[in-house]
Amino acid sequence: QVQLVESGGGLVQVGGSLRLSCAASGRTLSRDAVGWFRQAPGKEREFVAGIGILWSGARTSYADSVKGRFTISRDNAKNTAYLQMDSLKPEDTAVYYCAAGRGYTLMRPGEYDSWGQGTQVTVSS
Numbered sequence: 001q002v003q004l005v006e007s008g009g010g011l012v013q014v015g016g017s018l019r020l021s022c023a024a025s026g027r028t029l030s031r032d033a034v035g036w037f038r039q040a041p042g043k044e045r046e047f048v049a050g051i052g053i054l055w056s057g058a059r060t061s062y063a064d065s066v067k068g069r070f071t072i073s074r075d076n077a078k079n080t081a082y083l084q085m086d087s088l089k090p091e092d093t094a095v096y097y098c099a100a101g102r103g104y105t106l107m108r109p110g111e112y113d114s115w116g117q118g119t120q121v122t123v124s125s
Contacts, residue, residue, distance in 0.1 A: 008020040012121075017088065033052050036099075037099060039097070047063050047106075049072040052103060065091075069087045090125045098116040
């Protein structure tokens with residue numbers, strides 16, 4: 001089992017940047033796919049970004065709404081994944097969750113079996 005802890009959320013103005021971290025324990029994160037999802041009040045959980053398992057090529061995938069603004073990465077030495085968020089918009093406001101698992105398509109919550117507790121990102125207009 002993998003335990004995940006997110007950090008780095010906070011309040012930022014429109015156009016600002018935040019870097020979210022996802023620290024893993026329990027097993028080697030490089031053996032898992034990692035996904036970032038977000039959920040705003042009254043909305044469904046939404047895929048944001050994902051990175052595939054290392055042996056499968058560590059492919060990345062992004063939601064259309066964040067392409068060109070967000071970057072997912074993984075530091076195997078630190079057993080930590082990151083989500084760099086630039087040019088933030090008010091619609092990016094949500095609780096952001098890190099997930100680990102097989103992640104075959106990277107985009108579906110059901111493909112992940114371990115989830116963090118979430119970190120709040122608020123973008124003020």
